Amino acid sequence: MTPKELQEHIFTTYTHLRIGLAVIASIFPILLLLGGLLHGIKWQDSMSAYYHATAGAAPPPMRPWFVGLLLTLGAFLFLYKGFSKLEDWCLNLAGLFAVGVAFFPMPWPKNSGGVIDMHYFCAVLLFICVGIVTLFCTKQTLGLVKDPRLRKRFKTLYRIAGSAMLFLPTLFWLYKLLFHQLTERSHHQLFWLEAVCIWVFALYWSIKSWELRITTAELDALQQRLPHTFFI
Numbered sequence: 001m002t003p004k005e006l007q008e009h010i011f012t013t014y015t016h017l018r019i020g021l022a023v024i025a026s027i028f029p030i031l032l033l034l035g036g037l038l039h040g041i042k043w044q045d046s047m048s049a050y051y052h053a054t055a056g057a058a059p060p061p062m063r064p065w066f067v068g069l070l071l072t073l074g075a076f077l078f079l080y081k082g083f084s085k086l087e088d089w090c091l092n093l094a095g096l097f098a099v100g101v102a103f104f105p106m107p108w109p110k111n112s113g114g115v116i117d118m119h120y121f122c123a124v125l126l127f128i129c130v131g132i133v134t135l136f137c138t139k140q141t142l143g144l145v146k147d148p149r150l151r152k153r154f155k156t157l158y159r160i161a162g163s164a165m166l167f168l169p170t171l172f173w174l175y176k177l178l179f180h181q182l183t184e185r186s187h188h189q190l191f192w193l194e195a196v197c198i199w200v201f202a203l204y205w206s207i208k209s210w211e212l213r214i215t216t217a218e219l220d221a222l223q224q225r226l227p228h229t230f231f232i
Helices: 003-038 047-051 063-079 085-103 118-136 148-179 189-215 217-222
Strands: none
Touching: 003 047, 003 063, 003 189, 047 063, 047 189, 063 085, 085 118, 118 148, 118 189, 148 189, 189 217
16 A cells, blocks of 8 residues: 555545444434334433333343444544544543443433433533534634635534534533423423434534545645644
8 A cells, every 4th residue: 555545545534434423423313213113112202211212021122222323423432533632632531421321321210310310411521522622623624724705604513513512411401400300291302402412413523524525634634734733
């Protein structure tokens, strides 16, 4: 493999990591809902409930999918390297919190736990970490976008996605605090809130892939065409 081919290989590896994060996050809620229905499980009040939900005495059929997809997201986040130490630390922590969401399931039966537990604690911190990356770690590569109108568009999209990832977990926690005793009449608000959180997460990685494809910032980094201060 020539140096140029190796650089292209590394570049496409990072591209595939971002696309993988976006695709997995996009299908996660839909897969749980449809997969559960195919196994005779009614629509649950939250995505987290699919860890436990079952139609009978058999083991919960969606548990392997729930845990497996979260572990995959966690691994991708941990393996992905950003352009600064802050971005690296936040993504590494986000990866660990994604694993925590899988390893610390929600209390069961429903509403048997308190307002604060490790499952929701890890979920909230996962989105906060990625929200920090979206709001504070995108300026470096945005400076490489030559078209000022496109740069402004990217900046606006990042602000929307980052603000949503910081605001929605707060709304998520408030909902659990105020309405955690609601029954089946809740009309799946918590499921939709969780789904929107993860779809915003997918949106960020889609935008990031679009931006880095335009600027070729990763190829420039591999070819040492970026200043050292760029990565601080």
